[in-house]
Amino acid sequence: MRIEEVELPDPTGHQVVVREIASGICHSQLHTIHNPRPGDIVLGHEATGEVLAIGDQVTNVAPGDKVLITFQPRDLRTTDRMPEMARVSLADGGVAKSSNIFTWSTHTICDDQYVIAVPPDTPMDVTAPVGCAVLTGAGAVLRAAEVQPGQSVAIWGVGGVGLNAVAAARMAGADPIIAVDLDEAKLDLATRFGATHVVNAATTDPVAAVRELTPGPAGSFGFRGMPIAGVDYAFDVVAKPQSFAQAFAATRNSRNAVHGGGTTVVVGVPMESFELPAIEMLMNEKQIRGTIGGTAVPGEDIPKFVEWFKNGDLDLDALVTSRVGIDEINEACQMLDDGKVLGRSIIEF
Numbered sequence: 226m227r228i229e230e231v232e233l234p235d236p237t238g239h240q241v242v243v244r245e246i247a248s249g250i251c252h253s254q255l256h257t258i259h260n261p262r263p264g265d266i267v268l269g270h271e272a273t274g275e276v277l278a279i280g281d282q283v284t285n286v287a288p289g290d291k292v293l294i295t296f297q298p299r300d301l302r303t304t305d306r307m308p309e310m311a312r313v314s315l316a317d318g319g320v321a322k323s324s325n326i327f328t329w330s331t332h333t334i335c336d337d338q339y340v341i342a343v344p345p346d347t348p349m350d351v352t353a354p355v356g357c358a359v360l361t362g363a364g365a366v367l368r369a370a371e372v373q374p375g376q377s378v379a380i381w382g383v384g385g386v387g388l389n390a391v392a393a394a395r396m397a398g399a400d401p402i403i404a405v406d407l408d409e410a411k412l413d414l415a416t417r418f419g420a421t422h423v424v425n426a427a428t429t430d431p432v433a434a435v436r437e438l439t440p441g442p443a444g445s446f447g448f449r450g451m452p453i454a455g456v457d458y459a460f461d462v463v464a465k466p467q468s469f470a471q472a473f474a475a476t477r478n479s480r481n482a483v484h485g486g487g488t489t490v491v492v493g494v495p496m497e498s499f500e501l502p503a504i505e506m507l508m509n510e511k512q513i514r515g516t517i518g519g520t521a522v523p524g525e526d527i528p529k530f531v532e533w534f535k536n537g538d539l540d541l542d543a544l545v546t547s548r549v550g551i552d553e554i555n556e557a558c559q560m561l562d563d564g565k566v567l568g569r570s571i572i573e574f
């Protein structure tokens with residue numbers, strides 16, 4: 226990546242110009258960095274800031290508002306309008322594009338669908354990851370899976386996104402909440418976020434461990450007398466073939482016409498195809514679903530997550546484990562790639 230100085234235009238229509246305060250550094254951007262692309266791009270998709278100027282069609286925010294920026298449109302249920310994709314004219318005459326927004330920048334210009342006002346007393350540093358990490362992790366639990374009190378969950382990968390799935394599972398009343406990771410320090414952090422049990426998959430078979438923690442009712446049995454053990458929901462935040470296979474295997478078996486099988490929710494970005502024992506979908510009525518951005522409705526969910534933070538239910542101070550300047554962005558991405566970021570890194574402007 227290179228840093229350039231450019232001139233942003235005055236906003237028109239649904240555009241909003243924001244002076245940024247902080248932006249998170251999300252793992253999914255590494256896929257974009259490492260893969261071929263057609264031309265220059267601008268990156269970053271979660272941030273906080275203050276509105277400087279708005280186009281004449283913008284009604285949800287005003288200059289001076291403190292805002293959170295997200296890559297997920299704030300509510301597509303109320304509009305048929307496709308949000309505008311952000312683009313920046315470069316000094317050499319070229320154009321750098323994003324498929325939604327860009328936030329690794331002191332200022333940004335984006336569609337008002339990606340901007341949500343928050344109360345002016347909101348701390349604007351540690352809330353930077355709300356727009357992706359919190360939305361994706363917590364949304365997967367609340368919106369995609371709709372976890373109910375007493376349901377069992379296991380979360381594969383408890384980094385910046387997975388920790389928020391743990392916190393949301395606690396808020397939903399899930400029990401048990403099992404965190405699975407290869408990193409002991411991440412598992413310790415998961416306990417702080419509400420995990421009732423942790424499994425280090427580097428030293429323990431996570432499928433056996435999860436099934437042992439979630440036995441079905443005594444005497445219950447599934448198809449062909451199989452035991453019912455397993456979680457109602459397994460969240461695969463890692464989204465690699467091995468984590469997916471483990472998560473799928475750790476979901477519970479069905480008891481025909483009494484209850485269905487468990488659901489594996491794919492939360493991370495799968496860069497490879499997965500194989501699965503499809504017979505399990507038939508015999509044990511197991512389900513799979515994907516979710517992008519936690520299937521969240523940011524217009525409703527971001528104010529709620531900010532409330533959780535203010536009430537002490539979501540420890541964003543613990544989620545943010547490293548802070549860098551924009552000039553350190555390449556080093557910060559390398560650290561993330563090397564697995565050296567415990568929770569989330571943020572850029573402070």
Ligand SMILES: [Zn+2]
Nearest residue numbers: 251253357358
């Ligand atoms: Zn992200």
